[in-house]
Amino acid sequence: MxxxxxxxxxxxxxxxxxxxxxxxxxxxxxxxxxxxxxxxxxxxxxxxxxxxxxxxxxxxxxxxxxxxxxHSPDEEYLGRTKEPSWEKDQVINDAFKQICSGVERFGEHYL
Known part of the structure; x- marks a missing residue:
């Protein structure tokens, strides 16, 4: 709750x-x-x-x-590739940057 x-x-x-x-x-x-x-x-x-x-x-x-x-030759990793259409929407672009920084912090801490 x-x-x-x-x-x-x-x-x-x-x-x-x-x-x-x-x-x-x-x-x-x-x-x-x-x-x-x-x-x-x-x-x-x-x-x-x-x-x-x-x-x-x-x-x-x-x-x-x-x-x-x-592995697939076109393998994508979370937080590394941004869709071109996301550039137009600032909310989506900001959310992507936030996810990227979260994934990076997670990797630094746990990996």
Missing amino acids: VANPQKPRKSSSVSAHHSAANFGQYVYGVYFPNRAAIAETDMPKTETALLQPSRVRATAVMAVLEALSN
């Missing part, structure tokens, strides 16, 4: 990516046969079933993990 409804509270928003997915810190999800990432049924009870994983399924999962770990 807001103490004074006439005065809006300040809120902050942070945009972040999970580093394990976006930066490929765990190559192909560590060692794929050790993970049950593709299990759609109960885990097999005998060791022999674990020694024969599906190559097609493993390749598909590894391809997806590789695609997720790459």
Whole structure:
């Protein structure tokens, strides 16, 4: 509940990516046969079933993990790119500058 409804509270928003997915810190999800990432049924009870994983399924999962770990060439970062139409509206331009300074302060403090 807001103490004074006439005065809006300040809120902050942070945009972040999970580093394990976006930066490929765990190559192909560590060692794929050790993970049950593709299990759609109960885990097999005998060791022999674990020694024969599906190559097609493993390749598909590894391809997806590789695609997720790459960055887009036109990647944008919060607070770095301003839309040209924002220049015309002073309120939007001021809000963008405020967000940029907030993101910069956050980065200096936490990163």
